[in-house]
Amino acid sequence: MTQNQVQQEISIIKEMIDKTRKETAESGHLFIFMGIASAFFVLIISLLEMYRVDHLVIPAMIILTCLNGLVGYFVVSKPVKEEKVQSYPKTVVLSLWVVCGVTLLMITFLFPFLKVYTFRALGTLASLILGIAVFMTGVIYEMRFVVWYSLAWWVGAVLMAISDSPYRFLIMIAVIFIAWIVPGFIMNKKYKNRSEKNEA
Amino acid sequence: MKHENILQLDPLIHAPTRLAILSILVTVKNANFTFLKESIGTTDGNLSTHLTKLENNGFVKIKKIFKGKKPQTICAITGKGRKGFKKYLEQLEQIVQMQKY
Secondary structure, three states: OOHHHHHHHHHHHHHHHHHHHHHOOOOOHHHHHHHHHHHHHHHHHHHHHHOOOHHHHHHHHHHHHHHHHHHHHHHHHHHHHOOOEEOHHHHHHHHHHHHHHHHHHHHHHHOOOOOOOOHHHHHHHHHHHHHHHHHHHHHHOOOHHHHHHHHHHHHHHHHHHHOOOOOHHHHHHHHHHHHHHHHHHHHHHHHHHHHHHHHO | OOHHHHHOOOHHHHOHHHHHHHHHHOOOOEEEHHHHHHHHOOOHHHHHHHHHHHHHOOOEEEEEEEEOOEEEEEEEEOHHHHHHHHHHHHHHHHHHHHHHO
């Protein structure tokens, strides 16, 4: 086998791996759309509580949770399952976020009604769980900036735990923006840059 | 590396199209036929032939499913295929080392 033939074979391997990597790159849509949907959820529920429209809180939570679920399914889960290539990291990350979603459902709807804790603790608990999910997503995708941004969830959890302010929900919205939506946009920019580079 | 080792490069993987197929499949859980065809830049018939050869030798497994009413061919590398590809890479590396000296 000549050196040229070896180089040719190595080029084939490299080219195929690069093409696959481009196809399986994370677009950031999960972070952006779920972040926006969650911020909307927190805002509506918090405003209803602030203006003492208590009888609408539970129905709003149910409706908004269903909406979040639909966003998650149509924007994230379904497209991932329909992709031409299934990568191991994406499968793991999708499973991680499904599990996170189930846990959030339980802490939002089940345990407050079982009087394990009051609704006041929801923001703190949700932040802790979402921090884990964002952190692990950054680790799995080897995106260090996502790992760093995830720390904001735990900072937010502490701030919400110690704050007595009725505007505590703004901390949650700020954390969602900093530690979910912003990393999502950064991921999306990198994804688009990579696509443009490959097309050039 | 001795010359007899060069001759032992797996001829199953040595073909460019099959090498390309395994290079893709080794990095993913599975890939569909369309992606393989587009990435490698080959025809349906040519790709089918090479996939069949790899499947017959236990290097890939091929599953035909329906997504809605659309048939899809999903390909994944097997453990045997992964080992074979890894061995092939090691042999390529040895050739490169040998050619340096």
